[in-house]
Amino acid sequence: DTNDIGFMAVKLATEAAGESLKDGAAVSLAPGIYFRVELCGITGHKQLAADSGIVIKPSEAVAVGAAMVRVFNEHGDRTDRKKARLKYLIDKWGVEKFLAEAQKKLAFPLVKFPLAQCVKRPASIKHGHVGVYRQSQPGKNYIGVVIPVGVMSTKQMRRVADLAQNYGSGNLRLTPWQNLLLPDVPDGFVETVKRQLVRIGFYHEATNILGGLVACTGNTGCKWAATDTKGQAVALGAHLNQRLRLDHPINIHLTGCPNSCAQHYVGDIGLQGVKVNVGGESVEGYNVVFGGGVGAEAGIGKQVFTGISFDELPTLLERVLKTYLAQRAPHETFAAFTRRHEVKQLQEMFSQ
Template sequence: MSSQVVTEGFTDEQKEYLQGFFAGLSARKFAPFVGTLPDGLITASSAPGLKNEAAAAGSSEQTVFGTPVSDLCEQEIWKLEQHGLDIWDKLLAHATENRFPDKADTFRFRYHGLFYVAPNQNSFMLRCRVPGGQLNGLQLRGLANIADDWGAGYADLTTRANIQIREIAPKHLVKVLLKLQELGMTSRGSGVDNVRNITATPTSGIDAFELIDSLPYAKALHYYILNNRDLYNLPRKFNIAFDGGGAISVVADTNDIGFLAVKVGENKPVPPGVYFRVQLAGITGHSQFAGDAGVLVRLEESVAVAAAMIRVFAENGDRTDRRKARLKYLIDKWGIPKFIEDVEKKLAFPLQRMPVTDCIPAHPPISHGHLGVYKQKQKGRNYIGVSVPVGRMRTRQMRRVADLADNYGTGELRLTVWQNLLVPNIPDAYVETVKRALLRVGLYHEATSIAGGVIACTGNTGCKFAATNTKGQAVELVKYLEKRVSLDRPINIHLTGCPHSCAQHYIGDIGLLGTQVSLGGEQSDGYHVFFGGTSGPHEVLAREVFHGIPFQELPALLERVLHRYLAKRTRNESFREFVSRYQVKELQEMFSGD
């Protein structure tokens, strides 16, 4: 592929940026390309005369993608009145006056990753974008400074391999955004109806098991979206993951689009090699995994395919009812074949149909492979998976991890969808040194089979939708269970505070969905209890076994559940395999009482 970057139609500043960006990708030996031809078709090949999609497009006064304005939901009216990217003057005004936004601008501020989270916290939360979960020590140290100077001295690692900083006053909004840009980072489009942080296999490029390094694809799509205005203002949020295979799952089947690396052998309709399978419409909060789309995509065409799929969704998704606005509902209405046909109409190349059974899947991920010390494909190098309980890091910990990455690695860090991080590229001689340094700031390279699998959403201390204090109660559960239960196999416990399921309770061995229950005539935190979920090759949604259990009773219930699993399982049987052998009523009887 030509190394010449086509920059016709861009400003001098944009040209300089694009040349630098693609030069950086070339250093990785690969630069995924996507552009738009004059006839509107999306191409994966560079050519003269490409259309600049970064330009603002006019909106019809009568309809929005065919939907009459009178039928639009409230949020779509707000978008029509003022685009969320066009509010810099409002951000400046609110910061100058230390003022919180009204309802419509609260929505628009989220286009810049700024979430006004009242009434739970009368402040803002900043959500960054960390494409592929990759950042460096300088950036983590800078985020710690933001949290100390303008937040509350901590940051949260999220289930999209991202970082959030809370308790920011409106007077600091502009300073926060400018500091983020100085760090070479952005929060643009990280909230509401936009493509959220794009995830990739966290061990991309260093994993001996991987089929391909998926990070360049995630980053190429990230920058393409940032620079194409028409890929904002979607009907609803949109999640995309690139899974190159390897030790750590990126749970691609929970995304709107999942690109999964597979191998194709000899005597097939396509040349042998590595390709992406496409999965569509994952949304476990609505009880659905992504389904195979029946197509095989060449690696270098994946970003173009993603761009076409986003645009088909933008033009055809429901803008009248936000409860039915995710990609799942468009595909429920159309079916996958029609969706793929419409995607192909936007592409300058055909999509290859091929049964998934003709493909060789990637190596299955290692259970709890995000924790511990592992050899890299690079000789003499290791990555260390660091346990971050419920994803919350104090700024002292952030700075220490940044120092360790700089002093003993290559300065690089990786975030995972399991609310933890990796420190890669540690030479054999320094592994023990780094482990000891982590322990001194309260971080562990290993965790118990219970603590290592606990994931919790923000909870009602910072989210208006959450019914329960998920993070605080997750910590209580871990302390209680670790003293009373000894497991020899990893187990995942997911706590989510509302049906939005940000912590994906449906894919946990044990899933806990927050609710309010009546206890002694008063409302109290409680949970609906689910068992037996997982993502990946054996994907299955967890089943609800207990309804409305007060949190005060939950630790003892889970202790009883785990002890009876250990007593009744067959040899080497996982918790998921164990509960799958029983009907819900049988599980209720087994786990109830003494």
């Protein structure tokens, strides 16, 4: 949903015929797993990725990605930070021309195939990877580990690597939610690994507030940042977690500037760092966006509050979530609740 070039896994249940982009010939597609190519996600500019009409084999992904990046390098405008994204080349050319140029750089044909004839992967469960889950391989489990705002010390990294080496298959995977997956843990080692993770200072379970708390680098490491996103995310998460319990998971994304590395427009709560004038003094604060989402809940959030100082933010969001809990329809998610109200209504409701 969110990337310039994305590969979305799908299944073909039966043999089917696609159309070669190279010469229009029919291409036989055996049953199995493929990727659909999605293009032009750029959520900081309020645009989600769209299906390009192409399916590729997983083994072709690197070559296709490289061909597309080369086309962008040769023809995109990389001199202007605000336009240096694939969206702007495709806005100018259209998808067909972009794919035709990528095809020229590939030895195998790109294959057009209708999205409707693909079996999509099951909808992902929000915060669903946190905890212990059985793999399809008998006797194996993966453990989803919460790494608060993705920050690990080198000592912690080494100890997690040791766990993967000693109890798993030596593999670790990172998630877009700044958490970590430790796969291939045999049944008999699961409890040991859970205990070790707690000793290292990580969690294998999280509340509906802390499981999807994401922050970009912020002003401790990025020159563009207006705010200390990671430090403030941890403080904000702790404040809300002490005062609230939610029965639906929410994602909270803090990003330090409009570049939106933490994708604030697709968080249930998105926060974009800004400088705020308080009594003549410039302090750190946020523009506040509600109602974004990805996957089955895909949508761009809407900005409801502008320039809230960080001092005020935790109490504002506590009030927002308590109001949502009090006024929502039964089982209504925060995204659904905020999407069915206009900005003005939300401002009034949350300001009382």
